Amino acid sequence: MVIVGAGHAGGRAAQALREFGWTGPVMMIGAEPHLPYERPPVSKGLLTGEQTPERCQLMSAVDLDRLQVSQVVAWVERIDPARRALWLTGGPQQARRRIDYEALLLATGGHLRRLRVPGADAAGIIGLRTLDDAAMLAPRLQPGARVLVVGGGFIGLEVAASARQRGCEVLLLEAGERLLGRAVPAALAADVLALHRAQGVEVRLGCAPTAFALAGDGRRRVQLDDGSEWRADVIVAGIGIEPAVELAREAGLAVGRGITVDATLATSAPGIFAAGDAAEFPGVQDGRPMRHESWHNAETQARVAAANLLGRGERLQALPWFWSDQYDHQIQVAGDPALGVRGVARALEGGARIDFHLDGAGRLVAASGFGPTAALAREFKLARWLLERGAQPGAEALADPGVRLRTLG
Numbered sequence: 001m002v003i004v005g006a007g008h009a010g011g012r013a014a015q016a017l018r019e020f021g022w023t024g025p026v027m028m029i030g031a032e033p034h035l036p037y038e039r040p041p042v043s044k045g046l047l048t049g050e051q052t053p054e055r056c057q058l059m060s061a062v063d064l065d066r067l068q069v070s071q072v073v074a075w076v077e078r079i080d081p082a083r084r085a086l087w088l089t090g091g092p093q094q095a096r097r098r099i100d101y102e103a104l105l106l107a108t109g110g111h112l113r114r115l116r117v118p119g120a121d122a123a124g125i126i127g128l129r130t131l132d133d134a135a136m137l138a139p140r141l142q143p144g145a146r147v148l149v150v151g152g153g154f155i156g157l158e159v160a161a162s163a164r165q166r167g168c169e170v171l172l173l174e175a176g177e178r179l180l181g182r183a184v185p186a187a188l189a190a191d192v193l194a195l196h197r198a199q200g201v202e203v204r205l206g207c208a209p210t211a212f213a214l215a216g217d218g219r220r221r222v223q224l225d226d227g228s229e230w231r232a233d234v235i236v237a238g239i240g241i242e243p244a245v246e247l248a249r250e251a252g253l254a255v256g257r258g259i260t261v262d263a264t265l266a267t268s269a270p271g272i273f274a275a276g277d278a279a280e281f282p283g284v285q286d287g288r289p290m291r292h293e294s295w296h297n298a299e300t301q302a303r304v305a306a307a308n309l310l311g312r313g314e315r316l317q318a319l320p321w322f323w324s325d326q327y328d329h330q331i332q333v334a335g336d337p338a339l340g341v342r343g344v345a346r347a348l349e350g351g352a353r354i355d356f357h358l359d360g361a362g363r364l365v366a367a368s369g370f371g372p373t374a375a376l377a378r379e380f381k382l383a384r385w386l387l388e389r390g391a392q393p394g395a396e397a398l399a400d401p402g403v404r405l406r407t408l409g
Helices: 008-019 063-067 131-140 152-165 185-197 244-250 295-309 373-388 395-399
Strands: 003-004 026-030 071-072 073-082 085-089 096-102 102-108 111-114 146-151 169-174 201-205 208-215 219-222 229-232 234-237 241-243 273-274 277-284 323-325 329-335 343-346 355-359 364-372
Touching: 003 008, 008 026, 008 063, 008 295, 063 071, 071 169, 071 273, 073 244, 096 111, 102 295, 146 152, 146 229, 152 185, 152 234, 152 323, 185 201, 185 323, 185 329, 273 295, 295 323, 295 395, 329 373, 343 395, 355 373, 364 373
Parallel strands: 003 026, 003 102, 026 071, 102 273, 146 169, 146 234, 169 201
Antiparallel strands: 073 085, 085 096, 111 241, 208 219, 219 229, 323 329, 329 364, 343 355, 355 364
16 A cells, blocks of 8 residues: 555554554655654644644654554655556655555645745745744744734634744734635634734735845845835745645546545545545535545545545545634634525633524534634534534524533434
8 A cells, every 4th residue: 555645644544554454565655754743733832832843743653663654755756547556756765666556545735835926935935834844933933023924814823823922023914805715704704803913913904915025134025015015034924735736637637626536535546545635525515526624634534545445435424624723712613614504603601602504404514613712612512513413403592502502412
């Protein structure tokens, strides 16, 4: 079995292959010289110093040896589905070589989007995707440093929160009219905006950089499209990723907004599966093609993919779920809010809130929550439980904090 991609989905798939009883060779190929690791701490705990790279690892080197998984740091040059073979460059042998596979998993993740702005290449702009990126950024977040964050999505907001916790002065630019794009409902995005401004982040909506240059004092001079100028010690681009589909496309696999897979994560080529950030899969709730970049998606798809590499024919069943920690607050979203036609708000103790999203038949299709982490976590777990059960609770009961969510399932 061969896994291309040694990140979260690839690492979990390797573990699951052994758990499911595969005793043959397992090779995991990736360009990073690190053991598989979780990515959420890259924009949070690793920047604030609350977490170490070792604690992000899915497994230790001893675990990898015990599992008899071969991790190769190299680049896959091309895949030949007809021959069930691929070609590597680099790695310990530093030579091009052929690897034959019985089944193949593409867990290739994504590439950082780059700012297409004059001077961006020379401005020392930092993207944030890997442990090495975090190791480069963290020491620069010194008290008093002027930090420009471009992008009001989850990564940009988490970096802004981490920088403020380190005592930096932060300006966050979002080209859209609100934060978090379509990832969360507008009301929740407005609450997140208020939180960041209360924490001292200057947020400018509908604003983007137009040029970068080195100033005489060693800082970066940033021209903005509102006509102003800002000087930064550190510039972070948090404008998302592009799925890494190049290998799949060149091998003739079907590709849409990601590597196209069915509900078993099988691609258009026999014996090849895809999982994680790079896969475009049919949504569990409505079958609509979707891509999902989250910890939960990597965890759940890795196990389905591993099972199907072994011919088990398992189908995706896990509903979308993600969270984001910012300061002492948390955002959680489960299901797909876009499927809802009616929203019901439920106030929680401690200032947290959950918005439930119902379809035309009154069925719960999503929940989105925001507030202090301690106040939100337990109740949102129950909200997810209701969602997974396909509950059809009454709107009045959902809105009433006196009605326990446990009784509505």
